[in-house]
Amino acid sequence: MNMFNKKDSSTETEAPRPAPESPARRETSAGSRAVIGSSIHVDGTLRGNEDLVIEGKVNGTVELKKNSVTIGAQGEVNADVYAHTIFVDGTMEGNLVAAERIVIRKSAKIRGSITAPRVSLEDGARFNGTIDMDPESEVLSKAFSRQADKQRPTPPTPTANGSGKAETKAAGSSAA
């Protein structure tokens, strides 16, 4: 059976609301989300197991394959983003890959590729690139196959705040 079945995925996913401007913070309760605030600039790889809202600048790779990633209206992302669900309000250049769904809002400006079994785009959004809605696409299979995850090295223990939930590997963070 296809793991990215469009017909089984009719439930709407509620987008997490972007947080008010704040520095990066992390909530530790179940179902929490991390926020990269508008003054934060991250270069590197972000991995973890909680939802993420990006209002700052991120360059590199974002891998939250079981969670949602929201690029807020102030967010500027130049990265490849892998997540369960992705919402875009801000500016994005790179590849967006979601196991479930990608939602592009009208304020979004995107250049790159979008890969997800379900994609929605509000009129007014600026997009140039490729939208791959094929649930059997190679990109989806590679990104979310269990085999691929097994081959990936285990991420080191988180050190940022001791929550034990998410890892942030920033190869040089600076305030924007």
Added chain:
Amino acid sequence: MSAGAALDQPLGSPLCLRAPVFADLIGGLDEGQRHVILDLGPARSGLIERLNVLRCRLDVLDLTRHLSHLIQLQSDDDERAQQAILAKSLPSGRPEPLQIVLCWDLLDYLPLAVTARLLTLLRERLAPAARLHALVEYASPHMPISPRRIGPNLEGNLLVEATAPELGPAPRHSVGTLASHLPGFRAERSMLLGNGMQEYLFRFSAANV
């Protein structure tokens, strides 16, 4: 509905138009097969919703944003500039042959020489028997001065909305005129729509080049 009725539509009030050629083109796509479509206009919600039920890759190359620049590029010397626009705008990554090219009303706004050049540049990306769909203002000598916002709804009809109140002259291309400026394409179907626009479908064959 009278010819050119769409021209009387107030801004922000889309006209719902039955477009049988477009409906057949998209409706005829096999749900089990992968399809690759190139959209030469801005990304639009209705098209993406319509294609979401298919195994589909949609490449969006919004040439309407480059329109004023493209119009100036008519001489042979401008070929490199056109190539640069395409190279910059065409989706990167693994190339897959394009099966459908959607022009909407873009060809009404491009000089024929520019259209010919662009299609020549796209030719190597086309699948055998690729289709090109276009809408042209036909019944009225006037059309909005900038491309309309056109996209399908889930019923397969087209929603047509003017983006500017001002009108300019319409080139009123015949199917033959357009075919002669689309290298490798032959006219396959045409249909006069309820608002006076013509819907054209062309089919590509490398043997026609």
